[in-house]
Amino acid sequence: GAVVSQHPSWVICKSGTSVKIECRSLDFQATTMFWYRQFPKQSLMLMATSNEGSKATYEQGVEKDKFLINHASLTLSTLTVTSAHPEDSSFYICSARRTGAAGYTFGSGTRLTVV
């Protein structure tokens, strides 16, 4: 149980375009999901906490207008990278925690390359 699906697994886009990444909890409902960013050979950095039915909470230094988060249902959160630039190229991973569970489950990640 506690499976999180993330799509797409990789995407290449042109500078200036927007890219949407989906994170779904397949077998449980998640009122809260989390979005992380990982640079090569570095650890995961929390970008924002996605709250179902309300605004996301962004970590310090993360541009909320650039990284739009929508959590419209209890099983789906989306991260949209708007007006992407090469410096946005990174590995993005989402996670969620089943209610009552102690641990977090992670998606398989999305490799974004902006050219």
Added chain:
Amino acid sequence: KQEVTQIPAALSVPEGENLVLNCSFTDSAIYNLQWFRQDPGKGLTSLLLIQSSQREQTSGRLNASLDKSSGRSTLYIAASQPGDSATYLCAVSSFQKLVFGTGTRLLVSP
């Protein structure tokens, strides 16, 4: 601010060796600590979770310990195998957030 550090940053061992990965954190006010494995270009696989009230957890060849008062956790891997090669991350949970360590890249040679 919680900071999590892992030592060593990289480790290369021959197959069959027992090894220890270390994780330290600065704020002992944690709910739990979780060890993950990450293969190159992939997501995270949870290995073990230790609640703040627990001292250790075991799963197969893996054993994780937690000393909350000193801000330390260790992951012990017995009889290492080439398939264990990956990056190992520890993460501390506090105030609904996970703070990740810097990771240990492990290479087990046949």
